[in-house]
Amino acid sequence: MTTKETTRRSRRGSGAITLRDVAKLAGVAPITASRVLTSPERVSPENRQKVLDAVQRTGYVPNRLAGGLASARSRLIAAVVPSTVMSVFMETIESLNATLFDAGYQLMLGQSGYSPVREELLLEAIIGRRPDGIFLTGILQQGKGRTRLLASGIPVVETWDLTPNPIDMLIGFSHQDIGREVARFLIGRGRRKLGMIRANDERAGRRAHAYAAAATQAGLPPITDIDVGASRSLKSGREALRALLEQNPEVDAVFCSSDLLAIGALTEARARGISVPEQIAIIGFGDVPFVADMVPALTTVHIKGANIGRLAAGHLIDRAEGRDVDQPVIDVGFTIIERETT
Amino acid sequence: MTTKETTRRSRRGSGAITLRDVAKLAGVAPITASRVLTSPERVSPENRQKVLDAVQRTGYVPNRLAGGLASARSRLIAAVVPSTVMSVFMETIESLNATLFDAGYQLMLGQSGYSPVREELLLEAIIGRRPDGIFLTGILQQGKGRTRLLASGIPVVETWDLTPNPIDMLIGFSHQDIGREVARFLIGRGRRKLGMIRANDERAGRRAHAYAAAATQAGLPPITDIDVGASRSLKSGREALRALLEQNPEVDAVFCSSDLLAIGALTEARARGISVPEQIAIIGFGDVPFVADMVPALTTVHIKGANIGRLAAGHLIDRAEGRDVDQPVIDVGFTIIERETT
DNA sequence: TTGAAAGCGCTAACAT
DNA sequence: ATGTTAGCGCTTTCAA
Numbered sequence: 001m002t003t004k005e006t007t008r009r010s011r012r013g014s015g016a017i018t019l020r021d022v023a024k025l026a027g028v029a030p031i032t033a034s035r036v037l038t039s040p041e042r043v044s045p046e047n048r049q050k051v052l053d054a055v056q057r058t059g060y061v062p063n064r065l066a067g068g069l070a071s072a073r074s075r076l077i078a079a080v081v082p083s084t085v086m087s088v089f090m091e092t093i094e095s096l097n098a099t100l101f102d103a104g105y106q107l108m109l110g111q112s113g114y115s116p117v118r119e120e121l122l123l124e125a126i127i128g129r130r131p132d133g134i135f136l137t138g139i140l141q142q143g144k145g146r147t148r149l150l151a152s153g154i155p156v157v158e159t160w161d162l163t164p165n166p167i168d169m170l171i172g173f174s175h176q177d178i179g180r181e182v183a184r185f186l187i188g189r190g191r192r193k194l195g196m197i198r199a200n201d202e203r204a205g206r207r208a209h210a211y212a213a214a215a216t217q218a219g220l221p222p223i224t225d226i227d228v229g230a231s232r233s234l235k236s237g238r239e240a241l242r243a244l245l246e247q248n249p250e251v252d253a254v255f256c257s258s259d260l261l262a263i264g265a266l267t268e269a270r271a272r273g274i275s276v277p278e279q280i281a282i283i284g285f286g287d288v289p290f291v292a293d294m295v296p297a298l299t300t301v302h303i304k305g306a307n308i309g310r311l312a313a314g315h316l317i318d319r320a321e322g323r324d325v326d327q328p329v330i331d332v333g334f335t336i337i338e339r340e341t342t
Numbered sequence: 343m344t345t346k347e348t349t350r351r352s353r354r355g356s357g358a359i360t361l362r363d364v365a366k367l368a369g370v371a372p373i374t375a376s377r378v379l380t381s382p383e384r385v386s387p388e389n390r391q392k393v394l395d396a397v398q399r400t401g402y403v404p405n406r407l408a409g410g411l412a413s414a415r416s417r418l419i420a421a422v423v424p425s426t427v428m429s430v431f432m433e434t435i436e437s438l439n440a441t442l443f444d445a446g447y448q449l450m451l452g453q454s455g456y457s458p459v460r461e462e463l464l465l466e467a468i469i470g471r472r473p474d475g476i477f478l479t480g481i482l483q484q485g486k487g488r489t490r491l492l493a494s495g496i497p498v499v500e501t502w503d504l505t506p507n508p509i510d511m512l513i514g515f516s517h518q519d520i521g522r523e524v525a526r527f528l529i530g531r532g533r534r535k536l537g538m539i540r541a542n543d544e545r546a547g548r549r550a551h552a553y554a555a556a557a558t559q560a561g562l563p564p565i566t567d568i569d570v571g572a573s574r575s576l577k578s579g580r581e582a583l584r585a586l587l588e589q590n591p592e593v594d595a596v597f598c599s600s601d602l603l604a605i606g607a608l609t610e611a612r613a614r615g616i617s618v619p620e621q622i623a624i625i626g627f628g629d630v631p632f633v634a635d636m637v638p639a640l641t642t643v644h645i646k647g648a649n650i651g652r653l654a655a656g657h658l659i660d661r662a663e664g665r666d667v668d669q670p671v672i673d674v675g676f677t678i679i680e681r682e683t684t
Numbered sequence: 685t686t687g688a689a690a691g692c693g694c695t696a697a698c699a700t
Numbered sequence: 701a702t703g704t705t706a707g708c709g710c711t712t713t714c715a716a
Binding site: 012013014015016059061062063064065066068069072074076083084085086087090091093094097098101104106107108109110111113122124125126127128129130148151152153233234235238260263264267270271288289290292293294295 | 354355356357358401403404405406407408410411414416418425426427428429432433435436439440443448449450451452453455464466467468469470471472490493494495575576577580602605606609612613630631632634635636637
């Protein structure tokens with residue numbers, strides 16, 4: 001009775017039920033209760049039942065902050081995306097999240113907003129949470145962010161791109177190949193005056209370069225390239241087609257850096273009575289869910305976004321659980337889906 | 343020299359730089375280093391500088407798991423959305439996330455996938471992380487989830503709906519009012535045979551009911567209601583319009599439960615040579631970014647999604663920091679934006 | 685203004 | 701199979 005185990009302490013704490021409470025109620029040591037929840041097979045059926053009953057009765061929900069701190073495994077995965085609204089990446093995030101959740105991991109979402117400054121801050125915030133893995137949309141070439149990530153030792157998977165020197169794991173495809181193949185595709189269908197409408201992000205830039213190079217290599221005149229800046233809206237697609245036609249009225253094919261821009265171009269073409277694909281062929285990028293069912297259905301470059309998410313989740317989980325990843329770099333490729341606009 | 347401070351312990355720990363390391367390097371106590379990072383004004387300029395230097399030199403990133411555990415403030419906010427792909431909620435999530443990030447909070451994203459079972463599991467996983475606040479898309483009527491949330495004591499904001507008995511805070515609008523006003527809007531423009539195309543979610547159901555009731559009340563024949571199930575694709579919008587016309591060839595106005603369904607209906611109408619708005623008026627819901635610039639531009643119900651996110655973040659942060667929220671329930675309303683399809 | 689001590693709630697390590 | 705002990709890395713409390 002003079003022992004201190006019933007002593008008031010209580011100047012801190014959230015007041016929530018703890019593992020201690022559960023263990024006390026079940027009449028076992030805290031570690032036994034802990035084992036019931038993490039490796040039930042290592043506890044006798046009787047004790048297991050007692051603990052589970054206590055959990056039920058108290059409505060106990062384990063504090064993963066504490067668990068993560070003690071075990072150095074947060075079961076948190078962080079994902080960085082440039083943007084979430086109408087973004088081609090969300091399919092990837094959705095499957096990433098679903099796969100992670102089923103394996104007992106939680107997703108933290110960060111938006112870099114296409115800004116390097118913000119990305120820097122974001123990475124610091126992320127590392128502070130000690131996630132078991134980090135998912136990056138795109139790749140991270142040199143810079144402070146890359147250094148920090150490397151130093152953190154946290155498993156990283158870069159995606160939606162390819163690079164000879166990934167930080168760690170990589171699941172993507174070649175933007176250069178896409179640009180080249182789209183050019184060949186259009187040329188193969190008799191197009192000769194190629195145009196491009198694109199947002200000014202780095203990946204779209206690489207697609208554009210390869211596209212232009214392939215055109216030149218085929219002996220065509222230089223492509224007409226319209227940069228819409230940061231905006232990826234349907235509206236800027238419309239405006240861009242207008243600008244494109246002004247610069248080069250003879251253009252007979254346009255590669256757009258996103259489906260939304262392509263729909264904008266398509267809309268503008270229709271508004272001007274330009275027939276697609278007869279006078280102008282239009283091809284998008286991303287194959288967002290609804291472009292297949294429009295009239296005319298959009299020809300576009302399909303990326304298996306959900307697949308990227310699933311693979312990335314698998315890799316990250318493997319690494320988090322100490323398993324080796326046999327194929328740390330995967331090229332998931334792409335497909336040009338021909339529909340009615342080419 | 344016989345003190346234990348230099349004793350090897352090292353059987354645990356992640357090996358990362360800790361506050362201890364920084365403090366040692368700066369020649370101060372850990373708590374002083376801690377203060378530099380949380381309340382710098384309480385530390386002398388000299389010590390402050392020494393600590394900041396040490397942070398720089400070591401590349402120290404505070405472990406927020408440990409901080410959260412010690413302070414009972416995780417600076418984590420959890421958000422539950424039904425889906426992320428092409429979803430009208432993403433604008434809300436984006437502004438929620440941005441506002442939270444600027445205030446030093448991190449967002450955890452959970453997908454309920456429109457399934458109550460999954461939602462249940464998700465809530466348990468979320469509560470386990472001890473977030474400082476929870477953002478819910480939609481409202482949570484009775485059920486285990488609601489009970490658990492209430493029991494957790496975590497601040498909750500429900501959104502995108504209204505209810506007389508919110509769990510805690512609420513930022514939304516009335517789906518019933520929308521249904522009624524859309525009906526009145528169409529009737530006011532001379533439409534008499536109203537149709538509805540909708541996904542089978544509960545909120546769309548309430549809009550549909552009010553819409554139907556308003557039609558009946560105005561002395562119109564019963565509306566024709568097409569349920570597309572769980573699918574919200576453009577394709578199902580097309581199929582739905584087909585079904586609608588089969589059931590009721592005379593229909594002269596269609597209210598769709600999402601913009602994507604509306605675009606589907608629009609597409610099908612065009613494919614069949616039905617002129618919009620002359621023969622059929624079409625109105626959507628959500629006002630996703632690009633429907634304003636299509637041809638024809640879609641008439642739709644606009645919700646200030648970004649506003650909901652910002653307000654919700656503000657409320658959650660206020661509550662997390664112990665401030666009172668003077669307007670825990672906010673009706674952000676809606677606007678019918680008339681464009682070219684009505 | 686600074687620091688020592690004592691935890692936050694959990695789990696790894698080492699017994700038994 | 702179960703328990704004891706000692707932390708994880710930080711912050712609160714209390715004292716100087």
